[in-house]
Amino acid sequence: MKQTQQQALQIAIDGPAGAGKSTIAKLVAKQLNLFYVDTGAMYRAIAYKALKNKILLEDELNVSQIAKTTEVVLDHSDERTVWCDGEDVTHAIRSPEISRAVSTVAAYVGVRDRLVELQRREAERGGVVMDGRDIGTHVLPEASLKIFLTATLQERANRRWLELVKAGKNVLFEEVAQDMQKRDRQDIERKVSPLEPAQDAVILDTTGVSVEEMVAKIVALTQEDGR
Numbered sequence: 760m761k762q763t764q765q766q767a768l769q770i771a772i773d774g775p776a777g778a779g780k781s782t783i784a785k786l787v788a789k790q791l792n793l794f795y796v797d798t799g800a801m802y803r804a805i806a807y808k809a810l811k812n813k814i815l816l817e818d819e820l821n822v823s824q825i826a827k828t829t830e831v832v833l834d835h836s837d838e839r840t841v842w843c844d845g846e847d848v849t850h851a852i853r854s855p856e857i858s859r860a861v862s863t864v865a866a867y868v869g870v871r872d873r874l875v876e877l878q879r880r881e882a883e884r885g886g887v888v889m890d891g892r893d894i895g896t897h898v899l900p901e902a903s904l905k906i907f908l909t910a911t912l913q914e915r916a917n918r919r920w921l922e923l924v925k926a927g928k929n930v931l932f933e934e935v936a937q938d939m940q941k942r943d944r945q946d947i948e949r950k951v952s953p954l955e956p957a958q959d960a961v962i963l964d965t966t967g968v969s970v971e972e973m974v975a976k977i978v979a980l981t982q983e984d985g986r
């Protein structure tokens with residue numbers, strides 16, 4: 760693992776939707792006493808604000824303007840509240856409507872530039888586990904450890920569907936799987952910072968692997984020297 764004496768531990772966790780990034784990243788952060796930064800929540804907050812303000816998602820100029828003027832704050836307590844201009848949007852940003860809208864706004868360079876600036880600022884506060892799509896390739900290119908999590912579409916969609924059902928949402932599995940596939944395609948094909956593993960990322964498949972096992976594997980990787 761790359762780490763100098765002066766550099767705080769930075770762990771980048773990227774991968775497609777539903778690969779288990781946030782669940783695993785949160786636990787790794789807790790175990791290693793690091794901040795956890797959910798960058799997807801920031802993109803979701805911008806999509807939320809654009810929809811709330813009735814801005815067309817295709818209107819790149821206005822959506823980028825929204826990103827520049829919106830204050831997105833991630834609470835680092837166990838509550839993990841996401842604030843968007845002082846409004847608690849923690850639950851609202853997880854709706855299927857926002858999931859469908861978010862990849863469009865995340866493709867805009869104006870939105871990305873602003874959020875990457877906020878994300879790097881978070882990393883300056885100390886050791887961090889940051890999850891997203893471009894953390895290893897763009898946000899923290901010097902991260903101590905880069906992980907790229909994957910899983911089959913069937914498993915990823917099933918996890919997301921169960922989450923939504925548990926939250927009381929009446930959604931069809933097929934719909935969740937289709938939305939997820941579409942979102943992944945948009946994230947992979949976009950011009951700016953597409954979803955892809957960094958050249959020096961460790962690729963881990965979470966299909967059929969328990970969360971505990973994955974967390975233990977990543978924590979063990981942080982203790983390896985000379986990678």
Ligand code: DC
Pocket residue numbers: 776777798799800802803861862865890891892893894942946
């Ligand atoms: O991780 P998530 O599903 O909450 O992310 C929501 C969307 O935000 C995802 O479709 C792609 C985008 N995203 C991104 O482009 N870059 C990141 N670093 C994080 C998320």
